[in-house]
Amino acid sequence: MAKKIQNNFTKFIKLASAVKKIADKDRDVLDYIIANTEKKSGSNWNIIQRWTSANLFPDFKEKPLSELTAINIENAINSETKTASEGCASVFKVPNGDIAETDPFDLEQTLMSLDPNLKVQVKLNEFDTGIVKVKDLPIGNGELTNLIRGLYPDIEEVVSDRLRIKGRKNNYKNCNYFIKFFFENDELTQEEESRVVIKKVTLTTEEEEALKLRKKEAKDSRGRRVKNVDDKSKIRKTKVPKKTTSKTEDENFPTNNAESTKSSKAETLEIEKQKTLRFKEFNIAREQLTSEFKEGIWTKKEFKAEVLALRSKLEKGGVI
Numbered sequence: 001m002a003k004k005i006q007n008n009f010t011k012f013i014k015l016a017s018a019v020k021k022i023a024d025k026d027r028d029v030l031d032y033i034i035a036n037t038e039k040k041s042g043s044n045w046n047i048i049q050r051w052t053s054a055n056l057f058p059d060f061k062e063k064p065l066s067e068l069t070a071i072n073i074e075n076a077i078n079s080e081t082k083t084a085s086e087g088c089a090s091v092f093k094v095p096n097g098d099i100a101e102t103d104p105f106d107l108e109q110t111l112m113s114l115d116p117n118l119k120v121q122v123k124l125n126e127f128d129t130g131i132v133k134v135k136d137l138p139i140g141n142g143e144l145t146n147l148i149r150g151l152y153p154d155i156e157e158v159v160s161d162r163l164r165i166k167g168r169k170n171n172y173k174n175c176n177y178f179i180k181f182f183f184e185n186d187e188l189t190q191e192e193e194s195r196v197v198i199k200k201v202t203l204t205t206e207e208e209e210a211l212k213l214r215k216k217e218a219k220d221s222r223g224r225r226v227k228n229v230d231d232k233s234k235i236r237k238t239k240v241p242k243k244t245t246s247k248t249e250d251e252n253f254p255t256n257n258a259e260s261t262k263s264s265k266a267e268t269l270e271i272e273k274q275k276t277l278r279f280k281e282f283n284i285a286r287e288q289l290t291s292e293f294k295e296g297i298w299t300k301k302e303f304k305a306e307v308l309a310l311r312s313k314l315e316k317g318g319v320i
Contacts, residue, residue, distance in 0.1 A: 008061055011068060012053070015060055016053075018073045019033075019077065020048050023044070023048060027202055028204075029077060030044065030048075034047055035172035036171050037054075055080055056080075060073075087117065087174070087175055088133070090174045092202075094115075096201060098113065100159070100160070101184070101290075103157065103158070103283065104157075105145055105149070107122070107145070108145045111181075112134075112140065114134045114214070115134065116135035117133055118178075118179070119132070119133055119165075119175065120133075120134055121178055122137070123180065123181070124148060124181075124182065124183055125183070127147060127148075131178050140221060158181050159181070160179050161196050162178075164177055164195040165177065165195075170197070172199070180192075289303060289307060289310070
């Protein structure tokens with residue numbers, strides 16, 4: 001009996017030591033172990049031992065010492081972490097600077113830069129997508145931006161928080177979390193606040209490259225949509241309605257209705273064109289400020305002040 005206890009102790013120490021070596025090399029593995037250990041106090045070595053005891057040792061203690069190889073242990077760890085991420089992307093792989101504050105008319109581009117399998121919720125006033133994957137959102141053709149323009153006459157920032165899905169365990173499995181996007185003047189309910197999660201974002205080189213590619217594709221897509229809108233406005237012609245007559249028509253009523261309508265529509269088109277141009281200028285300036293903020297040129301307080309100044313110019317008609 002004593003020999004079996006000693007043998008199990010030897011197996012456990014070998015197993016836990018191998019897990020620590022892997023976790024020391026791979027921060028994602030360490031983060032996963034810490035997040036999935038009930039008692040998170042103590043050193044990383046203490047946490048790794050507790051996690052190993054609960055998750056790996058039951059399967060390895062009946063195996064001979066010869067099977068406690070580095071590759072077998074690594075495969076067991078990968079099997080555990082893969083179960084956590086299957087089917088969904090991690091909300092903790094999205095840089096804070098990419099989603100902290102977003103102009104409402106840039107939201108579609110921001111969403112397009114996220115992993116298609118990431119769970120999100122867009123709730124802007126009465127518009128609510130519910131919790132869905134990015135790939136299931138009405139994005140890519142300007143539909144969401146047009147909805148925002150119709151629902152929302154004032155310029156206000158869209159902010160976000162990472163939340164655990166109601167009823168799910170707080171175990172950092174990817175599908176248990178989502179990012180909620182909402183107007184900055186709105187507030188999370190007290191119940192939602194209790195489900196907000198904060199965790200350091202770490203990206204591998206491959207993940208950073210994939211993110212850059214999605215951002216480029218989102219920006220290119222937006223550029224194509226803007227160009228199409230500009231091209232349509234250039235070739236669009238104002239249709240003059242045919243004059244209709246009625247038996248009750250007043251003979252003294254002016255007969256130049258077509259000219260009047262044509263002039264009115266031309267003025268409306270020009271106003272809309274100027275609005276579109278100003279929004280484009282605003283968005284370009286906003287993107288530049290955001291880029292500088294991410295580079296550390298502006299503090300958060302200075303960044304907000306600059307954005308407010310831009311909005312004021314947009315609303316009052318000043319030069320952007």
